[in-house]
Amino acid sequence: GDSVTQMEGPVTLSEEAFLTINCTYTATGYPSLFWYVQYPGEGLQLLLKATKADDKGSNKGFEATYRKETTSFHLEKGSVQVSDSAVYFCALSDPTGNQFYFGTGTSLTVIP
Amino acid sequence: NAGVMQNPRHLVRRRGQEARLRCSPMKGHSHVYWYRQLPEEGLKFMVYLQKENIIDESGMPKERFSAEFPKEGPSILRIQQVVRGDSAAYFCASSPNSGTRNEKLFFGSGTQLSVL
Numbered sequence: 697g698d699s700v701t702q703m704e705g706p707v708t709l710s711e712e713a714f715l716t717i718n719c720t721y722t723a724t725g726y727p728s729l730f731w732y733v734q735y736p737g738e739g740l741q742l743l744l745k746a747t748k749a750d751d752k753g754s755n756k757g758f759e760a761t762y763r764k765e766t767t768s769f770h771l772e773k774g775s776v777q778v779s780d781s782a783v784y785f786c787a788l789s790d791p792t793g794n795q796f797y798f799g800t801g802t803s804l805t806v807i808p
Numbered sequence: 809n810a811g812v813m814q815n816p817r818h819l820v821r822r823r824g825q826e827a828r829l830r831c832s833p834m835k836g837h838s839h840v841y842w843y844r845q846l847p848e849e850g851l852k853f854m855v856y857l858q859k860e861n862i863i864d865e866s867g868m869p870k871e872r873f874s875a876e877f878p879k880e881g882p883s884i885l886r887i888q889q890v891v892r893g894d895s896a897a898y899f900c901a902s903s904p905n906s907g908t909r910n911e912k913l914f915f916g917s918g919t920q921l922s923v924l
Contacts, residue, residue: 730912739812739899739915740851785851793903793911795864796841800850 698723702786702799709776709806717771717802719760719786727788729753729762729769734783734801743771743784776806810835812902813882814916821890822924829885829919833902840883841913842868842875845897854898857883890923897921 703718721729728747732740744753749764758773769786786799813832821827833840842854853867857877868875872890877883887894897920901913 732913732915737917739917740901740913741915742912745912789911794839795853795856796901796913797853798843798851 698727698788698790698795698797700786700788700797700799702784703802704800705783706803706805709804711778711806711808712775713806715771715773715776715780715804717784717786717804719769719771719799721767721769721786721788723767723788723790725791727790728793729760730787730789730796731758731760731769731771732785732787732798734785736782740785776804778806778808780804781806812837812900812914812916814898814900814919816919817917818920818922820922820924823891824889827887827890827894827921827923829887829898829900829921830882831885831900831902831916832882833900834914837902837904837914839903840877841901841903842883842885843899843901845899845918851899854885887921890921892923895921895923 699722701720730745731743733743734740744755746753746762752761760769760771783801783803785801789796815830840857843851845851855868855875856864872888874886897918899918900916903911
């Protein structure tokens, strides 16, 4: 079945460091791919998405490129801030758009 | 335009009691999903409902757990005879009518269930 595997945390970085959180997926057909972010005490919010191969999703300085050849959707940011501290979830939706699969989440802490 | 509303925000129950978690999806959304989040375990799918129908309940325990999404009113996740292992954050998410695979999920702020 469809699934998402993401890099285990926790990840701790200094402010202005480069961030990469790896995500790979297994899917039949052509899923859409998402990164969601969860701030402490809140629900998940969509950070970015990509709907087809080679698409790049971007938002708030974060980017991820849909790589069909490597079945990956790694999240990157060139310079993290303390306010980026949160849990990040990689997810995919099946081709019908009815079912969503989430990774286990990666906790990021950015220290000043 | 109100977002996904979940209540209560915090729910405390003693072992053996019943827990009812409510979720009102965003206006115009007819699809509701329930997820459970345990520390160190990420987000686990429980059930997917459309109005008056359960579409996929493959992630929900067969006993003590049930969910509904009536024609009128919120979706309800019901846990009977709660045990300590049911303590977790329960998140509801909604999406508009499907038909396109590009739709995203809109999440509520969750209900933190604590079983004493």
